[in-house]
Amino acid sequence: xxxxxxxxxxxxxxxxxxxxxxxxxxxxxxxxxxxxxxxxxxxxxxxxxxxxxxxxxxxxxxxxxxxxxxxxxxxxxxxxxxxxxxxxxxxxxxxxxxxxxxxxxxxxxxxxxxxxxxxxxxxxxxxxxxxxxxxxxxxxxxxxxxxxxxxxxxxxxxxxxxxxxxxxxxxxxxxxxxxxxxxxxxxxxxxxxxxxxxxxxxxxxxxxxxxxxxxxxxxxxxxxxxxxxxxxxxxxxxxxxxxxxxxxxxxxxxxxxxxxxxxxxxxxxxxxxxxxxxxxxxxxxxxxxxxxxxxxxxxxxxxxxxxxxxxxxxxxxxxxxxxxxxxxxxxxxxxxxxxxxxxxxxxxxxxxxxxxxxxxxxxxxxxxxxxxxxxxxxxxxxxxxxxxxxxxxxxxxxxxxxxxxxxxxxxxxxxxxxxxxxxxxxxxxxxxxxxxxxxxxxxxxxxxxxxxxxxxxxxxxxxxxxxxxxxxxxxxxxxxxxxxxxxxxxxxxxxxxxxxxxxxxxxxxxxxxxxxxxxxxxxxxxxxxxxxxxxxxxxxxxxxxxxxxxxxxxxxxxxxxxxxxxxxxxxxxxxxxxxxxxxxxxxxxxxxxxxxxxxxxxxxxxxxxxxxxxxxxxxxxxxxxxxxxxxxxxxxxxxxxxxxxxxxxxxxxxxxxxxxxxxxxxxxxxxxxxxxxxxx
Ligand code: SF4
Numbered sequence: 001x002x003x004x005x006x007x008x009x010x011x012x013x014x015x016x017x018x019x020x021x022x023x024x025x026x027x028x029x030x031x032x033x034x035x036x037x038x039x040x041x042x043x044x045x046x047x048x049x050x051x052x053x054x055x056x057x058x059x060x061x062x063x064x065x066x067x068x069x070x071x072x073x074x075x076x077x078x079x080x081x082x083x084x085x086x087x088x089x090x091x092x093x094x095x096x097x098x099x100x101x102x103x104x105x106x107x108x109x110x111x112x113x114x115x116x117x118x119x120x121x122x123x124x125x126x127x128x129x130x131x132x133x134x135x136x137x138x139x140x141x142x143x144x145x146x147x148x149x150x151x152x153x154x155x156x157x158x159x160x161x162x163x164x165x166x167x168x169x170x171x172x173x174x175x176x177x178x179x180x181x182x183x184x185x186x187x188x189x190x191x192x193x194x195x196x197x198x199x200x201x202x203x204x205x206x207x208x209x210x211x212x213x214x215x216x217x218x219x220x221x222x223x224x225x226x227x228x229x230x231x232x233x234x235x236x237x238x239x240x241x242x243x244x245x246x247x248x249x250x251x252x253x254x255x256x257x258x259x260x261x262x263x264x265x266x267x268x269x270x271x272x273x274x275x276x277x278x279x280x281x282x283x284x285x286x287x288x289x290x291x292x293x294x295x296x297x298x299x300x301x302x303x304x305x306x307x308x309x310x311x312x313x314x315x316x317x318x319x320x321x322x323x324x325x326x327x328x329x330x331x332x333x334x335x336x337x338x339x340x341x342x343x344x345x346x347x348x349x350x351x352x353x354x355x356x357x358x359x360x361x362x363x364x365x366x367x368x369x370x371x372x373x374x375x376x377x378x379x380x381x382x383x384x385x386x387x388x389x390x391x392x393x394x395x396x397x398x399x400x401x402x403x404x405x406x407x408x409x410x411x412x413x414x415x416x417x418x419x420x421x422x423x424x425x426x427x428x429x430x431x432x433x434x435x436x437x438x439x440x441x442x443x444x445x446x447x448x449x450x451x452x453x454x455x456x457x458x459x460x461x462x463x464x465x466x467x468x469x470x471x472x473x474x475x476x477x478x479x480x481x482x483x484x485x486x487x488x489x490x491x492x493x494x495x496x497x498x499x500x501x502x503x504x505x506x507x508x509x510x511x512x513x514x515x516x517x518x519x520x521x522x523x524x525x526x527x528x529x530x531x532x533x534x535x536x537x538x539x540x541x542x543x544x545x546x547x548x549x550x551x552x553x554x555x556x557x558x559x560x561x562x563x564x565x566x567x568x569x570x571x572x573x574x575x576x577x578x579x580x581x582x583x584x585x586x587x588x589x590x591x592x593x594x595x596x597x598x599x600x601x602x603x604x605x606x607x608x609x610x611x612x613x614x615x616x617x618x619x620x621x622x623x624x625x626x627x628x629x630x631x632x633x634x635x636x637x638x639x640x641x642x643x644x645x646x647x648x649x650x651x652x653x654x655x656x657x658x659x660x661x662x663x664x665x666x667x668x669x670x671x672x673x674x675x676x677x678x679x680x
Pocket of ligand 1: 019048052054179180
């Protein structure tokens with residue numbers, strides 16, 4: 001090997017991609033990462049990595065497109081400027097607006113410390129609760145639904161605990177491709193005898209290993225889950241003791257299902273009733289049984305109802321609070337759990353403490369030495385609407401690429417173009433950053449310290465392996481500088497540990513977690529004091545809200561149904577080789593070679609009918625616009641359904657997705673849009 005590829009140092013840290021939170025060993029030489037291996041001491045991944053963690057990091061960290069210093073747009077041209085000038089420009093512009101005219105969007109890619117600071121800046125300095133982040137696109141219905149049913153909106157069990165399950169029911173998740181290391185664990189458990197039920201309109205790879213595969217129509221999840229509940233109740237397969245001792249609302253749920261027609265349900269779902277009954281019996285008779293779900297449950301105009309239906313099913317069978325059971329929402333981004341925990345949300349401070357609660361507000365006012373706004377702030381879709389209506393005039397975005405990630409992207413671009421001032425903090429000039437007035441160059445995950453919280457609520461240490469690229473700076477440093485320069489109190493931090501300690505003093509579920517304790521492998525919240533070992537399984541003795549509550553749910557069809565003009569249902573998801581808006585993975589040569597462009601997956605019968613062959617370019621049109629993509633025939637896809645990812649700006653799938661959203665959480669219906677197809 002060449003001498004410059006031989007590492008002379010290494011650092012253990014955490015993968016920057018998905019919510020599994022695998023441990024990476026970054027092997028470095030001087031300022032460069034020269035190789036990466038899995039961290040065998042990491043309790044989650046035990047040395048394993050997927051293709052993105054192993055091969056998808058160095059390429060973007062050292063990419064020549066990296067921002068190496070702040071830029072200010074002058075006469076339409078981005079001009080490199082010293083940090084002082086960039087920060088003063090942002091502060092002088094933000095200071096011109098009333099609190100109601102400013103909003104902040106934080107990042108599920110940033111650390112806990114950074115999210116804590118960003119929400120503190122919004123609330124304590126900019127005097128607004130209009131702070132949100134991309135959890136709005138994914139698990140906001142989980143936070144709303146599971147908090148209502150159980151009292152806590154997070155994964156109930158642990159990744160390591162899954163091997164104890166006798167049966168997995170995976171609905172609306174592509175676990176082996178989107179959370180590959182959890183997928184490995186599931187495959188191992190299945191080899192060892194665990195049973196598997198998969199429900200997914202898209203024929204995800206794990207479906208081929210399932211005992212029962214339910215390929216239901218997109219948007220019919222509530223009906224499918226309610227049908228399973230009905231079978232379990234009518235056949236007496238429920239756990240009477242658990243229901244009596246631990247829950248409330250069972251009679252109401254049973255009454256709501258009395259007139260529920262199983263035949264009608266099977267028709268709505270497009271699944272044979274015998275399969276639904278078999279799935280209900282297998283799930284209810286396997287103990288313990290774990291439910292896993294992801295965006296296929298949440299990204300609907302009734303996502304919160306879907307989550308409540310999942311919770312009903314788990315409580316009916318007593319599968320909460322026990323090893324190998326539980327309701328396990330799989331979080332997408334590496335730190336989306338942490339960004340929620342840190343209060344980068346419009347209605348809660350860190351630890352889900354409500355901004356509307358006067359005693360809580362006084363606690364934060366006293367800690368931060370300021371008066372705080374008491375009204376709930378705006379969600380991302382509400383922020384975009386307010387910009388469109390001229391109410392929000394200035395926006396500070398950290399590490400989010402709304403033009404590719406939000407539905408109805410044409411409208412998002414139009415709204416952002418109306419801003420009087422847009423500041424973006426990122427590691428690349430993203431499609432959204434192209435609209436910014438100031439771009440603040442952020443350090444990558446490999447260049448900073450902090451903590452991430454993974455999907456199983458495990459807080460883990462992120463450690464710096466190399467110096468930040470050029471003059472880029474960690475997000476916490478940039479946000480703290482803005483806080484100081486805007487006259488905020490308490491923004492003089494020596495580093496992330498000091499920020500973490502301030503946060504944990506105010507956040508009961510994190511109180512017992514310290515950097516020192518995290519040296520030995522991470523801790524799962526709630527961890528209320530320094531002697532507490534952390535909590536691998538939630539709701540073990542009682543639910544966070546006391547008793548779990550069954551909530552009857554009704555079926556609401558998706559906002560858009562196929563019709564004569566738009567006869568197909570488009571559903572979207574992730575490719576195994578790319579991540580979200582592709583900002584990082586599209587810059588990794590190997591990953592780009594594995595999938596260089598957007599693909600439209602279409603069922604064989606539909607392709608034959610429209611004379612579409614593999615490799616043809618197809619125009620996909622919805623009520624909002626049209627995009628083109630290369631066709632791939634998928635013989636296992638349900639006829640009438642087509643699938644696309646959203647990783648490629650050349651296509652920008654979200655131009656055509658639906659902005660209809662779940663009224664309880666604001667999460668958009670990215671899983672169902674009516675489209676038509678034409679071979680170009
Ligand atoms: Fe990274 Fe997720 Fe892959 Fe683990 S499974 S290496 S956290 S992308």
